[in-house]
Amino acid sequence: MTHPFLDLAPMGAAEFAAIEDKVARLLRTEQDVVITQGEALLPLEGCIRSAAQPGTVALNVITGPYGQTFGNWLRDCGAEVVDLAVPFHTAVTAEQIRAALTERPDIDFVSLVHAEAATGNTNPVAEIGEAVREHGALFYLDAVASVGAEPLLPDAWGVDLCVIGAQKAMGGPAGVSAVSVSERAWKRFADNPRAPRRSYLSLLDWKERWVDGGRKALLHAPAQLEMLALGACVDRIEEEGLDALMARHAEAARAARAGAAAAGLAPYVHDARDAAPVATTLRTPDGVDASAVVAAALAADPALPVAAGGGALAHEMIRVNHYGPDARVEVVERCLAALGAAVRKVRSA
Numbered sequence: 001m002t003h004p005f006l007d008l009a010p011m012g013a014a015e016f017a018a019i020e021d022k023v024a025r026l027l028r029t030e031q032d033v034v035i036t037q038g039e040a041l042l043p044l045e046g047c048i049r050s051a052a053q054p055g056t057v058a059l060n061v062i063t064g065p066y067g068q069t070f071g072n073w074l075r076d077c078g079a080e081v082v083d084l085a086v087p088f089h090t091a092v093t094a095e096q097i098r099a100a101l102t103e104r105p106d107i108d109f110v111s112l113v114h115a116e117a118a119t120g121n122t123n124p125v126a127e128i129g130e131a132v133r134e135h136g137a138l139f140y141l142d143a144v145a146s147v148g149a150e151p152l153l154p155d156a157w158g159v160d161l162c163v164i165g166a167q168k169a170m171g172g173p174a175g176v177s178a179v180s181v182s183e184r185a186w187k188r189f190a191d192n193p194r195a196p197r198r199s200y201l202s203l204l205d206w207k208e209r210w211v212d213g214g215r216k217a218l219l220h221a222p223a224q225l226e227m228l229a230l231g232a233c234v235d236r237i238e239e240e241g242l243d244a245l246m247a248r249h250a251e252a253a254r255a256a257r258a259g260a261a262a263a264g265l266a267p268y269v270h271d272a273r274d275a276a277p278v279a280t281t282l283r284t285p286d287g288v289d290a291s292a293v294v295a296a297a298l299a300a301d302p303a304l305p306v307a308a309g310g311g312a313l314a315h316e317m318i319r320v321n322h323y324g325p326d327a328r329v330e331v332v333e334r335c336l337a338a339l340g341a342a343v344r345k346v347r348s349a
């Protein structure tokens, strides 16, 4: 019996390269784009292990849970890590980055998350990129939660390593991801004797055996389902228009902030400028447990894209995930109506 997911023809090098080119177009980048056959944590970890070694001094910006993970990988590679943590209700500023770089002129790597789906903030990457470029450090960016939801211009902003995944605003598969790599970053990897080689985490393998060979021979059989889905999701974005897709995310975020008070909640991120278009985080009133509110809302409608914050935030933070197909004002309004009813229910319990 035929089945749309089964008995797929093997994907050839030309088809694979064409999907890479589509992703490069989406990122408006002239740099090499390498597609990585796993969820975005694969290139996120692969880049750090390729760039960092003993002697590396890294400025690691923590504006949510992922920054913590990056710091741990950097330390594991023997790098000295200077952590710059900012509260989750705000964003980091270019001035803070500049001050940190001035204090430690030997910093040669900067890791930053663009938008944080988990904490609902977004960082001013264009301005930060200017500071990092002036300093000369390699600039690593997790853009998984920003791509498709807000402007992302790795070349114009001087991003050396820009990691994306398709599973948030792009509305695509979670099992495949990509990274744009600058010439400077390739050189850093090549000069690092500890950079992974002949390993699933290796980006140099792709550089030497795929990119430098003119993208004629693949390193292994591609994950066709994910690759086809990635190609299809970029096609769909081109049909809708990237600007229209970003506008939908911005409108959803505006609606979430505007409607919070009526639901008995407050935007967690104080300044709208620092709020991510991909997801809005909301603060529950004192004494009202966020997990209990989310549980009550989901009991009423299990399909709502709402969640409680992770870890210690589970008591005070609610996330409304308005990305991809959910980046619509109607979806946000349905979430807020259910959350408002849930707040009243939890308060009266």
Ligand SMILES: *Cc1c(COP(=O)(O)O)cnc(C)c1O
Binding pocket: 039, 040, 041, 066, 113, 115, 116, 117, 118, 142, 144, 145, 165, 168
């Ligand atoms: C979603 C996301 C990822 C990918 O992580 P998942 O847990 O697989 O969704 C990575 N970085 C950021 C900033 C994200 O928002």
